[in-house]
Amino acid sequence: MDTIVDVSLVLLSISLLIAFYRLVKGPSMPDRVVALDLIGVILIGIMALFSIKFVSKNYFDAMLVLAILAFMGTTAMAKFLVKGVIIDRDSD
Template structure:
């Protein structure tokens, strides 16, 4: 009983931290800060899904967590490459 209250409280706190991180995305001082905030939101969503797995006592969302982690990583790499070079996919690699 007391553990469920702790898990729900943790889920609420993670949700609040996601909202605070959304503020950093919209009002970030620079583009790299916004990219890092997007990566942090991905990590927070993974932890929120893990908390729901614990609260619901199921393993059904483990694949969702892995997929979200992969997509967050690929998104961070793509944004970092865009910031560095201005393009994500280079067409003239051999020249």
Template sequence: MTPILLWALRAALFLLAVAMLCALFRLLVGPSAQDRVMGLDCLYINGMLTMLVLGILYTSSVYFEAAMLIALFGFVGSTALAKFILRGEVIE
């Protein structure tokens, strides 16, 4: 692995950690339920991207599988939350 790629991956991990902190702040302090759902969406997307960067950094396919699971559960969770906010119930 070249030093430039190693530096770029570490910088990406740092910036993703900062983005996760910003999303966590929006999740906890958000003035409305929609802001909190958007903070949660941003948090799981940043978590998924962190797993992908770690998979590239450590050259392991386990991180890619974990990123796929995070994406799947995050999508299902955000869809359920959006439906709950709109209708007040998840299951009809």
């Protein structure tokens, strides 16, 4: 089982590199936002494997916070790409 966890960490690192390649190369701006969302999800998976590897429960709070931050970043970036502002103060 330790071997499976280690090999899985290597495979997740490879998929993180592929997502980072799309983040750097992506031709448009929503490509990069989608790649950042995928990087957040892969980091949550890596933290889950770390919590199994080093039998520790301290990673769960970090996983929850990272999920919330990835969603907030995606939403803010989507609104910024459409309107040019994130928080619009005029109530139309």
